[in-house]
Amino acid sequence: MLSEILIATKNVGKAAEFKRIFGEKGITVKTLLDLPDVPEIIEDGKTFEENALKKAQTLTDKLNMAVLADDSGLSIDYLNGQPGVYSARYAGDHNDAANRQKVLEKLKGVDDTNRGAHFNCALVVTSPDKKPLVKVGIVDGRITTSEKGENGFGYDSIFYYPEYKRTFAELTQDEKNKISHRGRAIEKLMESFDGWMKN
Numbered sequence: 001m002l003s004e005i006l007i008a009t010k011n012v013g014k015a016a017e018f019k020r021i022f023g024e025k026g027i028t029v030k031t032l033l034d035l036p037d038v039p040e041i042i043e044d045g046k047t048f049e050e051n052a053l054k055k056a057q058t059l060t061d062k063l064n065m066a067v068l069a070d071d072s073g074l075s076i077d078y079l080n081g082q083p084g085v086y087s088a089r090y091a092g093d094h095n096d097a098a099n100r101q102k103v104l105e106k107l108k109g110v111d112d113t114n115r116g117a118h119f120n121c122a123l124v125v126t127s128p129d130k131k132p133l134v135k136v137g138i139v140d141g142r143i144t145t146s147e148k149g150e151n152g153f154g155y156d157s158i159f160y161y162p163e164y165k166r167t168f169a170e171l172t173q174d175e176k177n178k179i180s181h182r183g184r185a186i187e188k189l190m191e192s193f194d195g196w197m198k199n
């Protein structure tokens, strides 16, 4: 059984979600926030899967251990899938508040039926001499006209989840993890993880 995993992320919000989900399974999570000397990995892939693979494989090769990477983002129908893989840097530097404002600005005056959006998450685990394990998760919602809620991170306060009639930033961490793109991808990952590790 897995007892500790390194997650190739510097994102505090993601790290918190992974810690909670894996913690419940008795798995300790380390992230790049615990390893400040690891150099920046350039995310130049065209898909979430490509980027996640690059983040995980680079660290597996460097550290010779199993690594999980998450690449995720928001795809907006009205913007033909943007910001997509550019979600982190949509408004320039990685600035969550500026990114949200840019989305709200781009959708100004667009009616409710055309505000559909999706959070995507690609998870890749790599380990020395193994084929990578890849799982994806997606959740559908729509973009609000203003920010609502204080929880979560990134685009959560402008992502409305109709089933719960709240934005992701109005959900508790447990509510979000049950239905989020990341929560769904982790669930799928856990189903195959032990078998993959043994192979």
Ligand SMILES: O=P(O)(O)OP(=O)(O)OP(=O)(O)OC[C@H]1O[C@@H](n2cnc3c(O)ncnc32)[C@H](O)[C@@H]1O
Pocket (backbone or CB within 6 Å): 008, 009, 010, 011, 014, 043, 070, 071, 072, 073, 074, 087, 088, 089, 096, 099, 119, 152, 153, 154, 155, 156, 168, 180, 182
């Ligand atoms: O690459 P790492 O170090 O993991 O951290 P990052 O923040 O750069 O992460 P990504 O490259 O995957 O970019 C993801 C973007 O999508 C946003 N995002 C991803 N998951 C989210 C979630 O659950 N809620 C809100 N925003 C999310 C996040 O804020 C980033 O702007």
Ligand SMILES: [Mg+2]
Pocket (backbone or CB within 6 Å): 043, 088
């Ligand atoms: Mg990134």
